Amino acid sequence: MPKVSVNGVALYYEEHGEGVPILGLHGTPGSAALWAGAAVALSNHGRCIIFDRRGFHRSALVPPPSTLDLIQHVDDAAALLAALHAGPAVVIGPGTGGLIALGLARHFPDKVKALVLLEPALFTIDPDADTWARGLRQRVLGASRDRPFGVAEVVMREAWGVQSWDALPGDIHEMLAHTSPAVLAEIRGRGLDLSDSPLEMNEDDLADIRRPSLILSAEGSPHVLRLITSRLSGALPYTESVLVSGGHLINPAHPAVLDFVDRMAATPSSWV
Template sequence: MTRVRVNGVDLYYEERGNGVPILGIHGTPSSAVLWEDAAVELAKHGRCITYDRRGFHRSAPPVSFDRIDLLEHVDDAAALLASLHAGPAVVIGRSTGGEIALGFAHHFPDKVKALVLLEPALFTIDPDAAAWASELRRRVLMKSGADPSSAAETVVRDALGDETWESFPDELKAMFSGTSPAVLAEMRGHGLDLSEDPLDLGEDELAGIRRPTLIISAEDSPAACRLVNARLSGALPYTETVFVPGGHLINPAHPAVLAFIDRITARPSSWEQS
């Protein structure tokens, strides 16, 4: 297993291909395991770097974190790129990973070449989406009070549906369930989508993220995800939007993503100086 120590934690990561760096940030609960097939395709278009975020799966410490903050994930992403001498990168974030990608672009704009946001979990941008996330937080806390290992399953069932959860092989269900301590640590921390105080980027802060951005929505996702994307498409300066079939688990190597990366790679670097 390939690991790098950053900010006091050992992160598991995988690297494929050459060229423009492409950083993949997974959602909650999840792991880079779910990005393996996509990473193979992305590596045909650049230097693809995927990793398990702190606390998740192969980056989980022997003793679970009590809390995990958004800024820790942001700093980890920056340190990972720095340790690999990679950047600026096309940053692809799915769900909570998309929220982290936005936080990363806000705090480290010089490390971002472009953004691909696969239904980012910035629920605070829309009142109805924020209410949906607050209700999900309540259900997760209620169910995990009796069984802490159920936290991840509760989130997956809400985001992807009961049928999708039941369709997963036992080993994948076990992987998800094993991330429950990290899910709860994020909920106890600051700034994550199911934290008590999630990230709230205002109009000026979003307008300051001056990077070309591809925003993808799925037809069968929770309505809250589409509400977020509609708001973001009007708030971020340079956006393209795409609707794809299926649910919230959007393919990071969807043809629209690959075409976007190729266009970004071919463009002059004037975007990075804006």
């Protein structure tokens, strides 16, 4: 099981294909295991790197951390790219992964060639989305008192939808359930989407992220997620927006993503 040590933790990772680096940042709850099919498809378009984030699945920590902060995930992603001599990369992030991708572009712009944001969880950009996220945070914390390993299910049923959750096989349910300690650690930490102190980025902050960005939203997702993508589309300087069918679990190797990756591979990194 390949691992690389960065910032005091051993991160599980996989590499598929060659060419322009493509970094996949899974959401919360989640794991690189959910990217298996997408990684194969992306490997036909570049060097796809996926990994389990700090505290999740094969990068689990013993004992589990009490808190996880956004900046830790951002620093880990940057260090992983450096350790693998990969970058600048096309960074793909769904949900919380999209939030981390934005943090990476903000703090380590030299590591980022372009962004693919699949309904990123920057809830603070919209008042209604922020209110929804704070309500979800309270429901998750309430559920954790009686079912600590049911936290992941609560988050996914709310964001993905009941049908999407129920369609997953039992072994994936079990794997995601065991990421619940990491989910709670993020909620107790700083900067993540369901933290008590989530990341806030104003229009000036977003305008400073001068990288090509593809923003995908799904027709069947909660309305608040489309509010976020709409606001981001207007705030990030170089954006393309695509509405896809289905729910929040958007395929990271959607045809629109593959086309974007191909175009970015042919574009000099110094274009901005």
